[in-house]
Amino acid sequence: MKARRTPWWHYVVAALLGLVAGAGLAAYxxxxxxxxxxxxxxxxxxxxxxxxxxxxxxxxxxxYATTEPAKRQGRSMDPERAVATLMLCKALGLAGAALAGWYAGQIILSISHIEASYYAHAVAQCGVAGVVCLIDMIIGIVGEGLCKLPPSEGPENPKLKEMQRRASLASAAAKTRH
Structure with missing residues (x-):
């Protein structure tokens, strides 16, 4: 399975949609x-x-992904669990962005009535929830990066490239000695 990072603009779109929906709910x-x-x-x-x-x-x-296979000492991770964690990170990031926009939309429309205690409490509640949703969005983005697997043992692997570089240097040094 090949998974790609969530593009930055998906978070922006989710936040804007949440903002419009939250403002619409407050207006209604x-x-x-x-x-x-x-x-x-x-x-x-x-x-x-x-x-x-x-x-x-x-x-x-x-x-698990960054530990050398020899050092794992019999520990294993179910690939489905790793994929599920990646999907949770993606969902948390997008939901956090959408909900942060949702609460920001409610704050924007309610701030003009903040002198009323009901609106003051609602703005405070939405403010706290919005900050938590932003934190969740950041956790989702960071978690998505943490779930990135290192390159396989193919030609892109940095260890393989380093071994090939050393081998070519050694062969070049051996040719110059003769």
């Missing part, structure tokens, strides 16, 4: 009189916990 809530903005306090806690779990999984994949 204002016009209809429904209390739709804000976020319960346990949501940022759960999102942060999810981010930490995904980061720990990505670090485990990174440690």
């Amino acid at each position: 809530g204002e016009s209809s009189g429904l209390a739709l903005i804000g976020v319960p306090w346990f949501v940022p806690v759960l999102l942060m916990l999810l981010g930490v779990i995904v980061l720990v999984l990505a670090i485990q994949v990174h440690r």
Whole structure:
């Protein structure tokens, strides 16, 4: 399986879509009189916990992938687990971007009413949740990088290139001695 890094603009698009949706929800809530903005306090806690779990999984994949095969001492990693961790990182990064935009959209439309205690609490809740979502987005991006496997033993492998370079230097030195 060949996986590619998520392009930077995917995060921008997700954040912009979230921003439009969050602002739309806040505008609809204002016009209809429904209390739709804000976020319960346990949501940022759960999102942060999810981010930490995904980061720990990505670090485990990174440690396994960068450890020399001789030093692994019988430890193995299921390839499906490594791929699932990569997909979790990608999903966390994109969801973090979209949710950060969502909460930013709610803040932008609600900030003009911040003198009312309901809006002040909603802006504070959305601010905390937005920061946690940005952290989750960063964890997703970093985790995606940690899940990168080193090159295989093919011609691109840096160790193989170094061995070929040394062999060519040694043969050149042997030719100059004769």
